[in-house]
Amino acid sequence: MREPPIGADTGATGASGATGATDGTDATGATGATVAGTTPVAPSASATPPVVKFDRVAKTYEGGNTAIRDVTFQVDDRPGQMEIVSILGPSGCGKSTVLRLIAGLSPQHPPTSGTVEVMGAPVSAPGADRGFVFQDYTSFDNRTVEDNIAFGLECQGMPQHQRRELTREWIKKVGLDVDRDAGKYPHELSGGMRQRVALARTLILKPRVILMDEPFGALDPKTRYAMQDQLVALAHEVQATVFLVTHSIEEAVYVGDRLFIFSNAPGTILRQMSTPHPERPARVMQREPSFLDIVFEVRDIVEGLEMSIKAGS
Amino acid sequence: MASRSLFALRVIPPLAVRQVAGALSIAVILLIWWWLTSGATPEARVISPSVFPSPTEVIAGFPGLVSERNLIGGIAASLNRVFLGFGLALLIGVPLGIVAGSYRIVGAAAQPISLFGRTIPVAALLPLSLQMFGIGELQKVMFIFMATAPFVFHDTARAIAGVHDRYVDTAQTLGAKPRQVMSKVLIALALPDIYACVRTMFGIAFGYIMLAEVVDAKAGLGFIMLQSQRRGMPEHLVGTLFVISALAFGIDALFKFFQRGLFPYRDDHA
Numbered sequence: 001m002r003e004p005p006i007g008a009d010t011g012a013t014g015a016s017g018a019t020g021a022t023d024g025t026d027a028t029g030a031t032g033a034t035v036a037g038t039t040p041v042a043p044s045a046s047a048t049p050p051v052v053k054f055d056r057v058a059k060t061y062e063g064g065n066t067a068i069r070d071v072t073f074q075v076d077d078r079p080g081q082m083e084i085v086s087i088l089g090p091s092g093c094g095k096s097t098v099l100r101l102i103a104g105l106s107p108q109h110p111p112t113s114g115t116v117e118v119m120g121a122p123v124s125a126p127g128a129d130r131g132f133v134f135q136d137y138t139s140f141d142n143r144t145v146e147d148n149i150a151f152g153l154e155c156q157g158m159p160q161h162q163r164r165e166l167t168r169e170w171i172k173k174v175g176l177d178v179d180r181d182a183g184k185y186p187h188e189l190s191g192g193m194r195q196r197v198a199l200a201r202t203l204i205l206k207p208r209v210i211l212m213d214e215p216f217g218a219l220d221p222k223t224r225y226a227m228q229d230q231l232v233a234l235a236h237e238v239q240a241t242v243f244l245v246t247h248s249i250e251e252a253v254y255v256g257d258r259l260f261i262f263s264n265a266p267g268t269i270l271r272q273m274s275t276p277h278p279e280r281p282a283r284v285m286q287r288e289p290s291f292l293d294i295v296f297e298v299r300d301i302v303e304g305l306e307m308s309i310k311a312g313s
Numbered sequence: 314m315a316s317r318s319l320f321a322l323r324v325i326p327p328l329a330v331r332q333v334a335g336a337l338s339i340a341v342i343l344l345i346w347w348w349l350t351s352g353a354t355p356e357a358r359v360i361s362p363s364v365f366p367s368p369t370e371v372i373a374g375f376p377g378l379v380s381e382r383n384l385i386g387g388i389a390a391s392l393n394r395v396f397l398g399f400g401l402a403l404l405i406g407v408p409l410g411i412v413a414g415s416y417r418i419v420g421a422a423a424q425p426i427s428l429f430g431r432t433i434p435v436a437a438l439l440p441l442s443l444q445m446f447g448i449g450e451l452q453k454v455m456f457i458f459m460a461t462a463p464f465v466f467h468d469t470a471r472a473i474a475g476v477h478d479r480y481v482d483t484a485q486t487l488g489a490k491p492r493q494v495m496s497k498v499l500i501a502l503a504l505p506d507i508y509a510c511v512r513t514m515f516g517i518a519f520g521y522i523m524l525a526e527v528v529d530a531k532a533g534l535g536f537i538m539l540q541s542q543r544r545g546m547p548e549h550l551v552g553t554l555f556v557i558s559a560l561a562f563g564i565d566a567l568f569k570f571f572q573r574g575l576f577p578y579r580d581d582h583a
Contacts, residue, residue, distance in 0.1 A: 105482050
């Protein structure tokens with residue numbers, strides 16, 4: 001309850017909405033010239049371009065199925081204050097579409113209309129600056145824990161001895177044991193361990209944006225708490241902006257600094273609100289009455305939205 | 314209770330029980346074989362020795378099979394043809410399959426040819442191979458090639474295409490370039506399936522070679538069997554059949570052994 005919900009419907013404040021409109025035209029003009037994320041399109045307001053900016057983005061598939069429509073938001077680049085954005089919403093509301101558009105993964109990319117910009121440049125293709133952690137376990141079966149985590153570095157052509165050192169550092173950072181786990185293959189790991197590997201594999205590349213699609217959805221509650229804490233700590237360490245799609249309201253409120261609530265298909269942002277910063281460990285903070293008040297408030301909003309959608313349709 | 318539950322649907326009995334069941338079926342077959350071919354004189358036997366030999370005759374004929382019929386040389390000749398023909402099929406089928414599985418447009422273009430090659434009965438390729446490559450060694454090698462290459466190509470393409478998109482997505486967001494996605498993800502993850510296909514196809518190719526060798530050959534296991542039949546030595550024919558079966562089993566065991574070593578991360582080795 002400390003921070004009341006802000007904004008409504010198509011997101012953000014009036015000011016950023018306005019800059020969004022002008023930027024939109026700029027960006028469309030520059031699309032041809034700007035390739036992968038090096039030439040920033042000069043924004044009209046702030047010194048550095050926003051980390052991620054959606055301007056009236058819609059995606060309709062070939063079959064005529066519209067995944068999202070009119071999605072507009074902006075996450076500013078504020079060094080030292082990296083934001084974690086939680087995305088809540090019913091199944092099939094296009095939450096994953098938003099993540100995949102930021103990542104530049106087809107068939108969601110490119111959008112049917114509107115612009116998606118990362119660090120001021122339109123997204124053109126996937127890249128290591130936007131890491132992705134999926135819900136399904138995507139460890140490469142043929143690689144050990146160590147080689148899985150080193151995958152991105154290997155693609156960059158980093159020499160093996162350097163790779164090894166850095167990889168071992170990250171094995172420790174995500175709470176795995178170098179001696180015990182480094183040589184294990186994915187089929188020997190538990191779900192929690194696999195997601196730790198996925199997290200390390202992404203974070204080791206120091207991405208500017210981390211996209212997570214229900215990464216802890218299949219984990220037991222205890223592991224889930226531990227992973228939430230780990231995520232918050234490590235995201236701040238590498239100074240990455242995180243987009244976390246989740247079904248758990250507790251997780252969304254705890255991990256996120258900001259919360260997007262999506263409506264049903266075609267998805268759009270119905271509500272944006274700030275949530276308290278995760279200051280204490282997950283299993284402690286998520287039991288506090290003040291935290292639960294916010295969770296119930298969000299739950300009421302989500303249920304209210306679902307009711308109104310049902311009534312409206 | 315215990316004895317009844319052995320016959321329940323899909324119940325897997327203990328290993329010892331399974332082994333006993335296997336041994337029992339061999340014993341029953343041997344017994345029937347022995348009974349059908351026993352008798353002091355050929356006239357007293359249910360099945361005449363000129364039609365089918367008795368177990369003891371097959372065992373007794375074995376030294377002759379090795380010395381007179383050059384069994385070892387026959388094995389070498391047959392295996393050599395399979396290695397060459399199937400090796401050529403791998404050399405061409407695997408790389409093409411990788412390309413077809415990675416680039417769907419190539420896969421679509423190759424589809425009709427692959428389908429044609431896979432639907433032609435293998436026996437029908439025999440006259441064609443004779444027409445095209447004569448009756449020498451080349452024909453036998455090329456027959457194996459023609460019979461297996463379309464399957465090697467198809468299975469490889471399918472294994473590559475079967476790698477889940479999620480892995481490709483993951484690799485791309487970790488900065489992998491298309492070429493790296495192909496080598497580090499598609500090929501790497503499809504390799505166990507490609508190997509499994511090679512293992513199966515080698516077994517099949519080893520079976521096919523007999524077909525080419527009974528038509529016209531100077532050596533080989535098929536040649537030995539044909540000669541035994543013509544010369545009225547059924548004990549050599551049946552003996553060779555057992556040798557072929559043992560050889561096929563041994564080769565497959567070898568493949569399996571390497572499979573375990575090559576892909577320790579796959580626990581579905583059959």
